[in-house]
Amino acid sequence: MESLLAIIYLVASVTFIVGMKMLGSPATARRGNLVAAAGMGLAILGTITLYTNSNGEHLHNIPWIIGGLAIGTVIGWMMAIKxxxxxxxxxxxxxxxxxxxxxxxxxxxxxxxxxxxxxxxxxxxxxxxxxxxxxxxxxxxxxxxxxxxxxxxxxxxxxxxxxxxxxxxxxxxxxxxxxxxxxxxxxxxxxxxxxxxxxxxxxxxxxxxxxxxxxxxxxxxxxxxxxxxxxxxxxxxxxxxxxxxxxxxxxxxxxxxxxxxxxxxxxxxxxxxxxxxxxSKKAGASAGGGSAVQGTIREVTAADAAVLMAYAKQVVIVPGYGLAVAQAQHVCHQLEHELESKGVTVKYAVHPVAGRMPGHMNVLLAEADVSYDKLVEMDEINPEFPTTDVVLVVGANDVVNPAAKTDPTSPIYGMPILDVELATHVIVMKRSMKAGYAGIENELFFRPNTAMLFGDAKASLTALAAQVKAL
Amino acid sequence: MSTETLQLLYLIIMMIFLGVELIMHVPSVLHTPLMSGANAIHGVVIIGSIIVMGQATETLPMILGFIAVILGTLNVVGGFVVTNRMLEMFKKRQ
Structure with a gap:
């Protein structure tokens, strides 16, 4: 019996390795997760039924163990689903x-x-x-x-x-x-x-x-x-x-x-x-925050922004965490749809750390049925910005901050960013003028080709989509 | 050092290289699900908690063991379910 458990453990170990390998490629990732989960289940079952200690005794307290497993499963499942x-x-x-x-x-x-x-x-x-x-x-x-x-x-x-x-x-x-x-x-x-x-x-x-x-x-x-x-x-x-x-x-x-x-x-x-x-947090923040940022900001209404976008050749949407917080990914997809029916090319520029984790934004947009080939990674989209008519920044901030390229005192200096400021028009959707997650000001908002559209991302996108449709 | 310990050390070193190889060339899009999946896999610590719980006789180890089993299960079940939910999103694209 002992060797049976050893074999079960061997099988489980292999499922972990294979599962991890499969998680590394988009086509097999989901199956990989299930393979590893199956191996884990097998190892747990095997341990409960077959494990013997050095004296050859089986495990005691089986009802307690199963009780604990049941409680953990119910709570863990609920949390993960909700x-x-x-x-x-x-x-x-x-x-x-x-x-x-x-x-x-x-x-x-x-x-x-x-x-x-x-x-x-x-x-x-x-x-x-x-x-x-x-x-x-x-x-x-x-x-x-x-x-x-x-x-x-x-x-x-x-x-x-x-x-x-x-x-x-x-x-x-x-x-x-x-x-x-x-x-x-x-x-x-x-x-x-x-x-x-x-x-x-x-x-x-x-x-x-x-x-x-x-x-x-x-x-x-x-x-x-x-x-x-x-x-x-x-x-x-x-x-x-x-x-x-x-x-x-x-x-x-x-x-x-x-x-x-x-x-x-x-x-x-x-x-x-x-x-x-x-x-060095204090030194970096005060130097980066106070110096370069000044000037006036220009506000734009949803109606004007809609006109600008509807008559553009190419619109690039830069989604950030703000889009996710407002649960606006579905409305965003709708806007994309309206623009495309007007003959506008729409692309999403996804920064590697957009959202809160690498790949987080891709997950969120996929949830809203945005098609995979519309999501363009940073290195591919950056050369396209100079020929892009309108960039719509939705709730992103630090990943479009030019200070990362120009200001050595900035805490995010050296981080690769999306070069949105090279586009003809930049429309930034933001709740307020508050600084981004890294806590630093963004000089992009003060550039002459930038216009701000204040308000909740979901409400603003809904208004935009309606305006574009009405045109 | 006994041969058995030595063999375990060899195994550990092989596993370290394997882990590096598995991750090195993964596209950044998959980093989040991958982290989440790896998170579920280290839930294998549940096996240890089942073993201690199954051998506990006194009250304090029983209570601690019971808590350990619950927490370990949370890690395993929650981890795999969350990962699966994330990856479901990717599947829709095809």
């Missing part, structure tokens, strides 16, 4: 945190096993202590960090900028390292030690994510995602469990690379994303 497409990133962060917490709890329980067996003394060998410690620390950091990232993306937690936080961070991190080392060496033992370690790690997770700007949260989530992978692998090491080890390490490694790739698409280094907020 969440809006716009809130996807924070949902992923939340689920990631749950995995981290799960890994941390496993470490705590294992320690209580070991101390109970040894009558309070330190019974575990160095290898076991090391994996228990690592699982606890990484899992706890991942949990509290993910919950803070969740809060930031849901805009329930703002960016907090406290003086001397850098110092506190280093102090807490040092505390984690010292207690971890003493625990592994056997100088400090027992549950109390692990509880102290858990508290310190949880605190570090909070402190680590707090100073990082909301716009950089996707990178943080991706990093914490790989942390949880490593924490899961620690559990695999602890039980000599292959499927946990393979699944965990695979995600740990893939997540790390994904994090680096995401940073690259914003043209920044990982260190800059993680610690830039602590080092």
């Amino acid at each position: 969440v809006k497409m716009t809130s996807m990133p924070q949902m992923v962060s939340f689920f990631n945190g749950m995995g981290g917490a799960c890994a941390a709890l496993i470490s705590l329980i294992e320690e209580s096993h070991h101390s109970a067996m040894a009558g309070g003394a330190h019974a575990a060998d160095v290898g076991t202590s090391l994996t228990i410690m690592a699982g606890l620390v990484i899992g706890s950091v991942s949990f509290s960090g993910s919950i803070i990232a969740f809060g930031k993306l849901a805009e329930r937690i703002g960016d907090i900028d406290v003086k001397g936080q850098q110092f506190v961070n280093i102090l807490v991190l040092a505390g984690v390292v010292v207690v971890s080392t003493m625990y592994v060496m056997g100088t400090m033992t027992g549950m109390q030690t692990l509880v102290i370690l858990a508290v310190l790690s949880l605190a570090y997770g909070v402190l680590f994510v707090m100073p990082i700007g909301g716009a950089d949260m996707p990178v943080v989530i991706s990093l914490l995602n790989s942390f949880t992978g490593v924490a899961a692998a620690c559990g695999g090491f602890l039980y000599g469990n292959m499927v946990m080890l393979i699944g965990g390490i695979l995600v740990g490694s893939a997540g790390t690379i994904l994090t680096v790739v995401m940073c690259k698409s914003m043209n920044r280094s990982l260190t800059n994303v993680l610690f830039g907020g602590l080092m």
Whole structure:
């Protein structure tokens, strides 16, 4: 029976690898996810029915286990079904945190096993202590960090900028390292030690994510995602469990690379994303905010904008998070339809980090049935802007800010942007003159070829579509 | 170091390279679903929580284990369902 479980774990490991591979290509992604899910289900079932410990005993508490699985399934399913497409990133962060917490709890329980067996003394060998410690620390950091990232993306937690936080961070991190080392060496033992370690790690997770700007949260989530992978692998090491080890390490490694790739698409280094907020945020923001931006803005009515667009040859729509928040992707598709019936070519320029995560905008527009070949990536659309008549920026800001090219003091300097200012007319739809997510002003709004259309994106787009239709 | 530990280390190193290979050439459009899918896969930590829960005899480990199973399941089920919802959107395009 033991070898049957081993084979089941082998099959599950293969489904994870194949599933991940399939997730990497648009045509097979959905099946890939289902393949991995099936493997996971198989591994869980196999563990419940076939697992035996070193004494050959089967698992106890089966009703409790099944109860826990049932509760988790119902809650997880409901949350995943109910969440809006716009809130996807924070949902992923939340689920990631749950995995981290799960890994941390496993470490705590294992320690209580070991101390109970040894009558309070330190019974575990160095290898076991090391994996228990690592699982606890990484899992706890991942949990509290993910919950803070969740809060930031849901805009329930703002960016907090406290003086001397850098110092506190280093102090807490040092505390984690010292207690971890003493625990592994056997100088400090027992549950109390692990509880102290858990508290310190949880605190570090909070402190680590707090100073990082909301716009950089996707990178943080991706990093914490790989942390949880490593924490899961620690559990695999602890039980000599292959499927946990393979699944965990695979995600740990893939997540790390994904994090680096995401940073690259914003043209920044990982260190800059993680610690830039602590080092130079104040200096950068005040210099970038105050200097270059002045001038007058020009407002335009929906009627005028409609005329401009209806008689254009090519209109490029630049969707941003504002479009998603207003749930305006469907109206946007309608406007596209109206323009096309007037013979206008309509394209969508999708910045790699439009929305809140790479690829987020593509998901949202696909939801509204916008056809795939209308979505043009940055490198392809940028050469087209000089020959484009009208650019319609809907709720995007930082990704069209020319300061990224011209102002070395700007926090987003060096980020590749969409060169919308090269088009004949730029119409920017915005709620107000508030700065974008990165918290910086945008000189694009003050350019002579830019006109602002203030108001809720959905209402404005509806008005535009109606006006175009009436023409 | 025992042969078994050594073999595990070899396995870990192979897996690290495999993970890098799998991700390196993925288009940025798929980064979000991929992150979400990977997130569901590390939910495999649920296996560990089932094992500790199944061996717990005292009250405190029982309670903690029960919570761990619930949280692990949230990670697995929520992760796969959210990923599937995202990818459903992509499918419509064809």
